[in-house]
Amino acid sequence: MITSALFTDFYELTMAQGYWKQNMNQEVVFDMFFRRQPFNGGFSVFAGIETLLDVLTEFSFSADDIAYLKEQGIFEQGFLDYLKDFRFTGDLYSFEEGSLIFPQEPIIRIHANLIEAQILEGLVLNHCNFQSLIATKTARVWLASKKGSIMEFGLRRAQGPDGAMSATRAAYIGGAAGTSNTLAGKRFGIPVMGTMAHSWIMSFPSELEAFEAYAKIYPEKTVFLIDTYDTLGSGIKNAIKAGAKLVEQGYNFGVRLDSGDIAYLSAEVRKELDKAGFPQAFISVSNELTEEIIETLIQQNAPIASWGVGTHMVTGGTESSFTGVYKLAARHDAKTDTMIPAMKFSDNPAKNTNPGIKNVYRLYDENGMAKADILALTTQSIEPGKEYRYHHPMVDYRQFTFKAASVKEMLKLRLKNGKRTEERLDDKTQLAKSRETLRAQLETLDASYKRIINPHIYKVSLTEELKDLKVEFIKKNIK
Amino acid sequence: MITSALFTDFYELTMAQGYWKQNMNQEVVFDMFFRRQPFNGGFSVFAGIETLLDVLTEFSFSADDIAYLKEQGIFEQGFLDYLKDFRFTGDLYSFEEGSLIFPQEPIIRIHANLIEAQILEGLVLNHCNFQSLIATKTARVWLASKKGSIMEFGLRRAQGPDGAMSATRAAYIGGAAGTSNTLAGKRFGIPVMGTMAHSWIMSFPSELEAFEAYAKIYPEKTVFLIDTYDTLGSGIKNAIKAGAKLVEQGYNFGVRLDSGDIAYLSAEVRKELDKAGFPQAFISVSNELTEEIIETLIQQNAPIASWGVGTHMVTGGTESSFTGVYKLAARHDAKTDTMIPAMKFSDNPAKNTNPGIKNVYRLYDENGMAKADILALTTQSIEPGKEYRYHHPMVDYRQFTFKAASVKEMLKLRLKNGKRTEERLDDKTQLAKSRETLRAQLETLDASYKRIINPHIYKVSLTEELKDLKVEFIKKNIK
Numbered sequence: 001m002i003t004s005a006l007f008t009d010f011y012e013l014t015m016a017q018g019y020w021k022q023n024m025n026q027e028v029v030f031d032m033f034f035r036r037q038p039f040n041g042g043f044s045v046f047a048g049i050e051t052l053l054d055v056l057t058e059f060s061f062s063a064d065d066i067a068y069l070k071e072q073g074i075f076e077q078g079f080l081d082y083l084k085d086f087r088f089t090g091d092l093y094s095f096e097e098g099s100l101i102f103p104q105e106p107i108i109r110i111h112a113n114l115i116e117a118q119i120l121e122g123l124v125l126n127h128c129n130f131q132s133l134i135a136t137k138t139a140r141v142w143l144a145s146k147k148g149s150i151m152e153f154g155l156r157r158a159q160g161p162d163g164a165m166s167a168t169r170a171a172y173i174g175g176a177a178g179t180s181n182t183l184a185g186k187r188f189g190i191p192v193m194g195t196m197a198h199s200w201i202m203s204f205p206s207e208l209e210a211f212e213a214y215a216k217i218y219p220e221k222t223v224f225l226i227d228t229y230d231t232l233g234s235g236i237k238n239a240i241k242a243g244a245k246l247v248e249q250g251y252n253f254g255v256r257l258d259s260g261d262i263a264y265l266s267a268e269v270r271k272e273l274d275k276a277g278f279p280q281a282f283i284s285v286s287n288e289l290t291e292e293i294i295e296t297l298i299q300q301n302a303p304i305a306s307w308g309v310g311t312h313m314v315t316g317g318t319e320s321s322f323t324g325v326y327k328l329a330a331r332h333d334a335k336t337d338t339m340i341p342a343m344k345f346s347d348n349p350a351k352n353t354n355p356g357i358k359n360v361y362r363l364y365d366e367n368g369m370a371k372a373d374i375l376a377l378t379t380q381s382i383e384p385g386k387e388y389r390y391h392h393p394m395v396d397y398r399q400f401t402f403k404a405a406s407v408k409e410m411l412k413l414r415l416k417n418g419k420r421t422e423e424r425l426d427d428k429t430q431l432a433k434s435r436e437t438l439r440a441q442l443e444t445l446d447a448s449y450k451r452i453i454n455p456h457i458y459k460v461s462l463t464e465e466l467k468d469l470k471v472e473f474i475k476k477n478i479k
Numbered sequence: 480m481i482t483s484a485l486f487t488d489f490y491e492l493t494m495a496q497g498y499w500k501q502n503m504n505q506e507v508v509f510d511m512f513f514r515r516q517p518f519n520g521g522f523s524v525f526a527g528i529e530t531l532l533d534v535l536t537e538f539s540f541s542a543d544d545i546a547y548l549k550e551q552g553i554f555e556q557g558f559l560d561y562l563k564d565f566r567f568t569g570d571l572y573s574f575e576e577g578s579l580i581f582p583q584e585p586i587i588r589i590h591a592n593l594i595e596a597q598i599l600e601g602l603v604l605n606h607c608n609f610q611s612l613i614a615t616k617t618a619r620v621w622l623a624s625k626k627g628s629i630m631e632f633g634l635r636r637a638q639g640p641d642g643a644m645s646a647t648r649a650a651y652i653g654g655a656a657g658t659s660n661t662l663a664g665k666r667f668g669i670p671v672m673g674t675m676a677h678s679w680i681m682s683f684p685s686e687l688e689a690f691e692a693y694a695k696i697y698p699e700k701t702v703f704l705i706d707t708y709d710t711l712g713s714g715i716k717n718a719i720k721a722g723a724k725l726v727e728q729g730y731n732f733g734v735r736l737d738s739g740d741i742a743y744l745s746a747e748v749r750k751e752l753d754k755a756g757f758p759q760a761f762i763s764v765s766n767e768l769t770e771e772i773i774e775t776l777i778q779q780n781a782p783i784a785s786w787g788v789g790t791h792m793v794t795g796g797t798e799s800s801f802t803g804v805y806k807l808a809a810r811h812d813a814k815t816d817t818m819i820p821a822m823k824f825s826d827n828p829a830k831n832t833n834p835g836i837k838n839v840y841r842l843y844d845e846n847g848m849a850k851a852d853i854l855a856l857t858t859q860s861i862e863p864g865k866e867y868r869y870h871h872p873m874v875d876y877r878q879f880t881f882k883a884a885s886v887k888e889m890l891k892l893r894l895k896n897g898k899r900t901e902e903r904l905d906d907k908t909q910l911a912k913s914r915e916t917l918r919a920q921l922e923t924l925d926a927s928y929k930r931i932i933n934p935h936i937y938k939v940s941l942t943e944e945l946k947d948l949k950v951e952f953i954k955k956n957i958k
Contacts, residue, residue, distance in 0.1 A: 012698075
């Protein structure tokens with residue numbers, strides 16, 4: 001875990017010194033939100049907040065870090081002294097880990113003095129962007145497999161050691177049943193899994209000898225990798241020979257396909273297994289799987305019991321980053337002694353931010369299904385059983401009224417004056433909880449939002465008051 | 480740095496116990512190679528080997544790691560005792576960091592006993608796949624910018640903390656001039672860079688006040704971010720006002736564009752700066768840049784002095800992983816007491832491996848330009864001034880003869896019995912060296928291979944002897 005506060009963009013530090021020199025360390029509010037669903041999906045999964053909280057409660061500048069900054073020749077001694085005692089002492093609100101999240105809504109809201117809030121921008125985004133990306137990808141893979149057994153196999157293709165460790169954590173939240181990454185298994189209490197590599201088979205004089213040797217050592221866990229030489233010509237035949245001995249001894253076995261046309265090969269292999277009298281023997285597959293490939297295999301009724309997914313799941317594949325950003329929403333005004341809203345404008349209207357200190361409410365219908373997420377100012381509340389009008393965040397004439405059967409406030413206070421508001425759970429318990437949060441929330445989301453391709457777009461809307469505040473800001477600014 | 484040997488796929492450990500029980504810990508040779516150029520490019524850049532060597536000389540199982548394995552209930556005490564003393568004691572050959580690399584050629588070759596070689600598969604691939612991906616991406620970005628000034632800004636969008644740290648290291652090898660990641664700057668001795676965020680501007684009552692405050696504190700390093708509210712309407716106007724004061728005091732200034740149509744805005748901003756009498760003021764740009772976007776901006780003569788590149792450069796963008804694999808090439812045969820070649824077959828011929836213990840030679844013409852890389856058995860040599868026939872790795876009738884003016888052996892012995900053959904350089908010196916290796920090798924590569932889009936394919940061929948060995952293997956195997 002990197003706890004050096006130097007893990008930040010250099011401009012945060014030059015700005016921080018600027019604020020310090022100008023005596024501008026007033027209270028501010030920053031939001032983390034994201035701009036569009038990755039993978040053209042209908043939902044994302046929030047992850048990484050728990051590892052972020054671990055860092056936020058510990059991070060600081062070491063004497064060595066301060067010495068490095070001094071060498072840069074642009075920081076004053078007084079500011080460096082200030083950094084010596086630097087800790088995060090603000091408040092942090094966030095969605096629960098494992099929650100479904102949607103574009104535009106604040107998923108983290110930070111109240112702190114300006115310097116603290118500024119310095120931790122990169123840290124917040126680094127932890128939550130990446131883990132949310134991978135939890136989202138995995139949830140898609142898991143749904144595509146009809147909530148099947150997904151094994152995360154990504155260590156060798158992940159983005160560096162932490163790319164592997166964090167990805168395994170996030171994949172487990174997203175629905176993976178286990179991982180090949182033994183260290184992540186140990187650290188996070190995730191089940192570890194695996195079979196054999198081609199090199200096992202190549203290390204023996206023959207494929208059959210390699211299979212028999214493995215079956216003898218691990219009779220309860222044997223999955224034969226059958227594509228080293230010739231899947232249908234030798235692999236499945238030798239697997240059946242070696243498997244038959246296991247079955248005689250009262251065990252079962254499986255086979256794994258790692259190349260070739262999976263739809264065709266899995267059907268042929270199934271036939272061979274059934275013909276040999278082993279309907280209970282199962283088929284596991286791997287090889288550059290994605291949610292789209294898995295979905296087509298399921299649609300073709302490919303007889304597959306479990307899925308080894310690596311590269312695409314631990315990196316995001318064609319989308320390798322999450323679009324989370326961190327923007328100022330309000331700042332303290334000394335003249336009026338109040339928090340005044342702030343807003344970023346852009347030549348691209350989609351990049352305009354939503355001003356003010358905001359909550360997020362999830363509205364449910366009488367069947368407990370989520371209907372919309374609403375951004376509201378914290379000075380307002382949304383009550384169940386009452387009808388309100390809600391507005392599209394950008395397109396003024398798109399509005400709707402809705403009377404929610406129930407309402408859930410999504411942002412929870414997690415750090416108060418820099419300290420956790422609740423006891424830290426051990427990693428295993430926390431992960432089980434985050435995983436359960438996702439599963440429960442997915443139950444409340446209509447299938448149309450969960451489609452892998454071309455999903456329905458879930459509504460994220462503004463209250464009338466927030467919409468008015470935003471419009472007023474834009475009018476003032478655009479001449 | 481993760482030095483726990485548990486950072487490995489679980490199946491490596493179950494296989495290792497299998498080898499141990501079978502007394503099969505014979506000497507083997509494994510190759511790391513990759514299968515296709517990422518980004519549809521014409522070359523890749525090898526990186527990560529130096530951080531890998533650091534880990535290989537240190538990694539081991541702690542008492543805690545052993546206890547975790549014991550809990551899994553499938554490892555015998557004798558094998559766990561073996562792991563207690565486990566160290567990497569083999570030999571490792573590799574290309575120099577920063578080298579140009581091409582598909583099919585072994586870029587790392589490991590001679591070790593089977594258990595050691597097997598356990599470090601994930602580690603080797605994790606370090607070298609990721610850093611090679613990012614060094615390659617950055618070299619493309621740097622070439623697209625006509626070897627311009629590239630600032631790596633990716634911390635917030637990188638794949639976890641190490642995704643950021645390793646990516647910064649690799650990006651510097653690939654040609655980045657510096658980074659925003661302060662901790663990576665400290666650790667690796669890379670120049671740190673940055674300007675200001677939108678939040679700086681939003682924290683002041685007005686854009687002009689924000690600019691003036693910054694200019695006052697950092698007169699030598701001021702780059703105004705001009706798109707917070709309205710780039711041409713207010714941003715450039717205020718930058719010129721605040722910049723004029725800097726110029727009066729004998730300083731220069733720059734402006735940064737972070738949204739909108741960069742080609743259009745940079746041209747307009749250039750006109751405004753020139754009209755105001757500041758032809759020396761420079762323009763820096765950022766916002767989801769890729770090598771393709773940079774190339775089109777250069778082709779349009781966009782007046783841009785430096786490029787801030789984040790997301791795509793530190794993750795690979797649409798290609799988030801490198802296709803490096805690790806395959807058995809030879810194993811010791813007890814009966815004959817010789818190393819015998821091994822080969823993996825596949826239903827997909829492109830996945831067939833090249834058998835035997837191999838060297839890689841780079842052949843140069845009389846102008847010092849690289850013409851082809853040749854895979855040869857280590858029992859052979861390729862001499863300059865002599866003509867040989869070389870063969871396509873898969874297509875038998877594609878062959879050519881060539882008399883090289885000079886020949887370079889690409890694989891160097893880096894670890895002997897698990898220890899570095901040369902003294903470890905400090906990180907800063909090593910990075911400078913790796914960076915220089917790349918720059919020198921790029922000079923020997925014809926422009927046609929360096930095109931961003933649709934490059935020429937560089938030849939990687941086999942010697943006649945290696946081709947014969949491979950064909951013999953295939954004939955024996957395919958009935």
